[in-house]
Amino acid sequence: MATPASARKETVVSAPGKVLIAGGYLVLDPAYPGLVISTSSRFYTVVRTRDGEASGRFPVKVLSPQFVGAEWGFVVSIQGEEVTLVQTKETYTSPHAGPNPFLSLSILYALRLAKETRGTDALAASLSPGGLDIYVLADNDFYSQRSSSGAAPSTSELQSIPPFQSQGKPIKDVHKTGLGSSAAMTTSLVGSLLIHLGAVPTAPDGSLPSESLALIHNTAQLAHCAAQGKVGSGFDVSAAVWGSHLFRRFDKDVIQGILDRGERVAVEGSPEAETSDSSETLWPALQPSNPLWHPSPLSSGQVGETHPTAVEGLAASISDNLKVARPAPMALPPRFEMVLADVDAGSNTPSLVGKVTEWKRSKPEWAKQLYRILASANQTLADSLFSLTLAYGQDPEAYDEAVELAASKKSKEWDALVKEKPSSVLKLLIETRNAMRSVQGGMRELGRQAGAPVEPNEMGDVIKASIDGSEGIVGGGVPGAGGYDAMFLLYLRPPSVGNGSAPGRDKVEQLWSEWTALSVGPLLCSAGGSASASTAALEQQAKMLSQVHGGQPSGAAPAVAAPTNDGGLRLVSVDEVKGLKDALER
Numbered sequence: 001m002a003t004p005a006s007a008r009k010e011t012v013v014s015a016p017g018k019v020l021i022a023g024g025y026l027v028l029d030p031a032y033p034g035l036v037i038s039t040s041s042r043f044y045t046v047v048r049t050r051d052g053e054a055s056g057r058f059p060v061k062v063l064s065p066q067f068v069g070a071e072w073g074f075v076v077s078i079q080g081e082e083v084t085l086v087q088t089k090e091t092y093t094s095p096h097a098g099p100n101p102f103l104s105l106s107i108l109y110a111l112r113l114a115k116e117t118r119g120t121d122a123l124a125a126s127l128s129p130g131g132l133d134i135y136v137l138a139d140n141d142f143y144s145q146r147s148s149s150g151a152a153p154s155t156s157e158l159q160s161i162p163p164f165q166s167q168g169k170p171i172k173d174v175h176k177t178g179l180g181s182s183a184a185m186t187t188s189l190v191g192s193l194l195i196h197l198g199a200v201p202t203a204p205d206g207s208l209p210s211e212s213l214a215l216i217h218n219t220a221q222l223a224h225c226a227a228q229g230k231v232g233s234g235f236d237v238s239a240a241v242w243g244s245h246l247f248r249r250f251d252k253d254v255i256q257g258i259l260d261r262g263e264r265v266a267v268e269g270s271p272e273a274e275t276s277d278s279s280e281t282l283w284p285a286l287q288p289s290n291p292l293w294h295p296s297p298l299s300s301g302q303v304g305e306t307h308p309t310a311v312e313g314l315a316a317s318i319s320d321n322l323k324v325a326r327p328a329p330m331a332l333p334p335r336f337e338m339v340l341a342d343v344d345a346g347s348n349t350p351s352l353v354g355k356v357t358e359w360k361r362s363k364p365e366w367a368k369q370l371y372r373i374l375a376s377a378n379q380t381l382a383d384s385l386f387s388l389t390l391a392y393g394q395d396p397e398a399y400d401e402a403v404e405l406a407a408s409k410k411s412k413e414w415d416a417l418v419k420e421k422p423s424s425v426l427k428l429l430i431e432t433r434n435a436m437r438s439v440q441g442g443m444r445e446l447g448r449q450a451g452a453p454v455e456p457n458e459m460g461d462v463i464k465a466s467i468d469g470s471e472g473i474v475g476g477g478v479p480g481a482g483g484y485d486a487m488f489l490l491y492l493r494p495p496s497v498g499n500g501s502a503p504g505r506d507k508v509e510q511l512w513s514e515w516t517a518l519s520v521g522p523l524l525c526s527a528g529g530s531a532s533a534s535t536a537a538l539e540q541q542a543k544m545l546s547q548v549h550g551g552q553p554s555g556a557a558p559a560v561a562a563p564t565n566d567g568g569l570r571l572v573s574v575d576e577v578k579g580l581k582d583a584l585e586r
């Protein structure tokens, strides 16, 4: 099944950004799931084999063409069974490149795994004759496109910016937008290298089997944690691989031993450079079947306070059928869209995670109570979104009729609407709106208790004005850890607008452009895997979900097809991505 590595001259892998719409802070504990939506904005890594003289030393050059001076050089040496990686002195000491552990550790661990799974001869063949050129490129949304005056561009202005726009500054000076650039970069880099080096198989049609995705996921989590110097929850890397899903954290112990070795990529010629080949193997920890990567909500006693959501039950039955554990897929329901805002409050968000963790430690009883309330709101949200997808699968006409109606009213008017025109879909929309209000309220309370601006008042004000002032806005909040950096809204796009934009969404953008208390502007992306991204894939999923849900509540799970991975990591070609070819030639 594997494509012979020697046949690969070029490998391009794309991975999405993420928005954690429910479960911030709680997801640090595997007892609580989080709802992470991948974005249509993506990161791309292009790996090309270079021509040159075959030798035991292979140069690996990494270029990030959107930034000034962003060029990193590495050398892989293969001698007998020993493989070492060093960074060139010139790029290590360069003021604009320097050490970049997200890049260097991704390369290091991908090489190690390739050596373990294929042997040094095959690894050398994959790097021959002249080593590798690697390009990393991000969709414009990953970085703030504000002008030097700080003004936020409108959607139409953003649309007129060429793809993969040069930022005109070094990477350290750039303003990120919270989509998870380091996770999407690490994951697409690890994925493209493992595929290019033949360490994970691709299917004949170019898709990636679940085992391959799982191995890319596990390796990228290791590289990202090692680069960050800490183990976060990892939902960003998880979304970069699996797209939108219901996330549960893996067991830290799975990689702690490897992290404790504190490996890093040494500079060429330094004393450490001689000892950078580790004899410890990665495979036992990283192999897809290692159960520590999958805290099962159904079988482990770990879940403590929470019950598995309906959608996790579904995922377990899919995994049983596929014999590979993958997290519960969770695209937004049809006709749902997401809009994100780049907020420039002119102040740095203080360390929110530290404050919340400290509060939880000092007030364990209060924290337990609040976490229980938040967990319940998060699960209700996941279950109501799931029920909406099911409702669409069962009766798309009735669903569309209800969405058309709801999108013509402000969501605070839906209660009166359902009395006038009773509809099960409208009731589910109200349930979803209420769950989003509870999640938002819970996050605000968490911040208040911990003395941390999780949802600062200025952010709460603009979110409230957006939801209350426009038609069809289901809810919103501050994603992830919150703070002043970003916000998201979920809204309905009525069937009658076709591919056009929803009037409620346009009204929100107008409101933002006139907002003076904060500088707020839209990003271009929507949700990955949502109806707009791939209606066919979503319809297939809806049918599949209703098939499972309508089936046996206990006993044997029905046979179901593998979910598509449209919203997650995928193999692409340079030509199919608008503007990528030009950006590589710049």
Ligand SMILES: Nc1ncnc2c1ncn2[C@@H]1O[C@H](COP(=O)(O)OP(=O)(O)OP(=O)(O)O)[C@@H](O)[C@H]1O
Binding pocket: 064, 066, 070, 100, 101, 102, 136, 137, 138, 142, 171, 172, 176, 177, 178, 179, 180, 181, 182, 183, 185
């Ligand atoms: N295009 C790129 N080229 C090279 N390195 C990059 C690129 N994008 C991000 N990085 C690396 O990722 C680091 C940023 O990671 P960090 O974890 O601080 O942010 P983040 O949480 O991913 O941010 P955000 O979620 O806002 O995108 C940069 O300092 C750089 O090392």
Ligand SMILES: C[C@@](O)(CCOP(=O)(O)O)CC(=O)O
Binding pocket: 020, 023, 024, 025, 026, 027, 028, 178, 232, 233, 234, 235, 353, 479, 480, 481, 482
């Ligand atoms: C607070 C936390 O739950 C969310 C951080 O999310 P983000 O990086 O702000 O999107 C921490 C984590 O999950 O790693």
